[in-house]
């Protein structure tokens with residue numbers, strides 16, 4: 001069934017307001033979303049000595065068919081990518097190194113351990129992003145890494161982060177698109193600390209040492225990700241938002257905002273404009289916190305739309321690097337990727353179809369009645385027909401038709417694992 005007629009009608013509704021729908025679709029097509037590989041295997045990774053998931057994060061659910069190795073994970077990602085419109089990126093963690101069964105500790109990982117990912121990314125026209133993994137390891141068992149009182153443990157994680165940035169640089173060189181290498185650490189305390197400063201002094205020193213090793217920004221971009229609390233670090237997290245906001249500013253690094261890493265009613269949409277005013281770029285981990293940093297699959301809710309509106313109306317499409325960060329093991333993992341990523345793209349399309357200049361003018365004039373009336377009316381404009389058209393011209397299934405393909409893949413592939 002074609003959607004052309006309803007698309008033309010829908011387009012006319014938006015064009016009345018001066019919205020150039022064809023241009024919006026072109027812009028949308030150029031926004032890469034960095035899709036996190038770890039939804040595909042519940043953040044297990046491929047290390048020869050596997051540790052339990054730690055770091056104050058948790059994956060719940062036991063849906064069958066999770067990827068057990070690189071080939072399976074790449075095949076699952078390919079399936080998901082084939083059902084998502086646009087050209088995107090894949091975000092890896094260090095635990096996804098492939099070492100041919102040899103034990104390689106985290107401080108010794110090398111670009112060659114990611115050669116299969118790079119070959120695959122080349123074949124599929126994808127960019128790669130990267131994260132050192134400072135959890136699920138015996139040297140992170142007490143929940144402390146770069147701020148650890150023991151200098152040998154700190155050094156181990158410093159070496160891991162430097163090794164990771166070299167891998168990021170290798171990705172950027174090989175793939176012709178810079179890799180975002182993002183450092184997140186779990187460090188914190190369950191109970192009220194007697195000293196908040198000393199661990200932060202150590203974290204700052206560790207980061208300074210990590211960044212003393214210079215990478216070429218053409219190939220590798222560094223980011224630091226904050227957090228408010230985790231499981232077991234409810235009272236204090238060393239790498240708080242203020243810590244990294246200040247660190248990133250002072251050291252010309254990107255500050256990464258994860259939507260699940262703030263107080264439950266605090267939104268990151270309200271932070272983007274300020275951060276854009278004082279920083280060249282901002283990075284995001286879009287997730288969905290339900291009561292806590294639960295990393296539920298991203299849905300098309302008000303906050304997601306508001307994030308997209310902030311990116312689009314502030315002309316910041318190239319300045320906000322959008323990554324996803326959710327993990328749900330209670331549903332088909334490929335469907336999880338598709339639902340979350342399609343929702344992120346839908347939110348961006350929604351934002352691209354709003355007459356922002358007119359709404360901004362209304363605000364300047366103090367015409368809050370018309371501002372509210374239009375914002376609300378645009379919510380029920382025929383957005384779905386434009387989305388369907390975008391899927392159609394992108395050669396991916398429209399509406400829920402992608403689900404059949406996932407069900408077939410589940411029957412043929414996942415159920416046999």
Ligand SMILES: C[C@H](O)[C@H](O)[C@@H](O)C(=O)CO
Pocket residue numbers: 038043057131184225227258285293325
């Ligand atoms: C896998 C983690 O979600 C990730 O590294 C980090 O970005 C995070 O958000 C921890 O809560």
Ligand SMILES: [Mn+2]
Pocket residue numbers: 184225258285325
């Ligand atoms: Mn995150």
